[in-house]
Amino acid sequence: MQAPEVKVSDAEATPSIETRASSINRALDQIGDMWTILILQEIFWGINTFGDMLAATGASRGILSNRLEWLQQIECLKKAPSPDARVPVYRLTKKSMELYDNALMAIVWERQYYSHPQLDSIELTHSVCGHSFWPEMVCAHCEGRVAWTDVSYAPGPGAGRDLRGIKTRRRASKTIADQSGGKALYRNLTELLGDRWTSNIIALAYHGLHRFEEFNQELPVATNILSDRLKRLVDHGLLYKKPYRPSVLRYEYHLTAKGADLFPYFMTLLRWGDRWCNDGTGPPIEVIHTPCGKPLQAEVRCDHCSGRLQAREVDFEHLA
Ligand SMILES: [Zn+2]
Ligand SMILES: [Zn+2]
Secondary structure: OOOOOOOHHHHHHOOEEEEEOOHHHHHHHHHOOHHHHHHHHHHHOOOOOHHHHHHHHOOOHHHHHHHHHHHHHOOOEEEEOOOOOOOOEEEEOHHHHOOHHHHHHHHHHHHHHOOOHHHHOEEEEEOOOOEEEOEEEEEOOOOOEOOHHHEEEEEOOOOOEEEEEOOOOOOOOOOHHHOOOOOOOOHHHHHHHOOHHHHHHHHHHOOOOOEHHHHHHHOOOOHHHHHHHHHHHHHOOOEEEEEOOOOOOOEEEEEOHHHHOOHHHHHHHHHHHHHHOOOOOOOOEEEEEOOOOEEOOEEEEEOOOOOEOOHHHEEEEEOO
């Protein structure tokens, strides 16, 4: 049988690369950009007009309009008239509300590795059990904690290849820490991972990839981009370099504890991608929790009562 004809004109119109189908990649292609993460973060904590978002995120008007447009296009935001009919407000949708677990895991990681007043003064209270708590990710089946060393992967029903646009936005030169308006509770995470190639590399590291060529094979972006992102991950202590061929000095990239501890964050992205960025064929990759041998259903729970966490049942309090 003959292979279907490739439409060269289409391929040329949008530069793209082919990567293994992955719900994490699909999620990142939708919401993995720094400004998009920041906007969603601010909306989660109640900032919902254009003007307030402008002040909170420090984005230019052009960037903010562009990302708000995009978020509406992918049905993560809805524009609605405000109750007092002045300026319109942006509201979360069912799709974006399910990123709540992802936001909680971002906060957990940020607090573990960074310290800044807005973050340090936060106390979370779970209204269901009435206790202050900390979110944790567990396997719904065996209730064990979820770590990257405790999973294995198998091709799922939707396994295949994805064609992905490579029009990449330059990394923002402005740092979020310079801004004072917004909460930016997980500003370091946003700055580090608010670039989908950087996030893609971490996700590949969880699959056991170590060498430049291995990363490049799975992520065929320009080699200078790949080098730049690997260096950035080493500089920020998420990966470390380990020589592997003493005769000609070559390095492998391995996860540090700091890089490994991002795993729950990525698992929430994977779940969200499985659910909302599905092409109808089912999950491309199945994750098995090896301690219990069951497909991993990673749940974010209250460490006091073990209940699942819903945005409306969690109070954020600044103690300072
Ligand atoms: Zn388990
Ligand atoms: Zn609780």
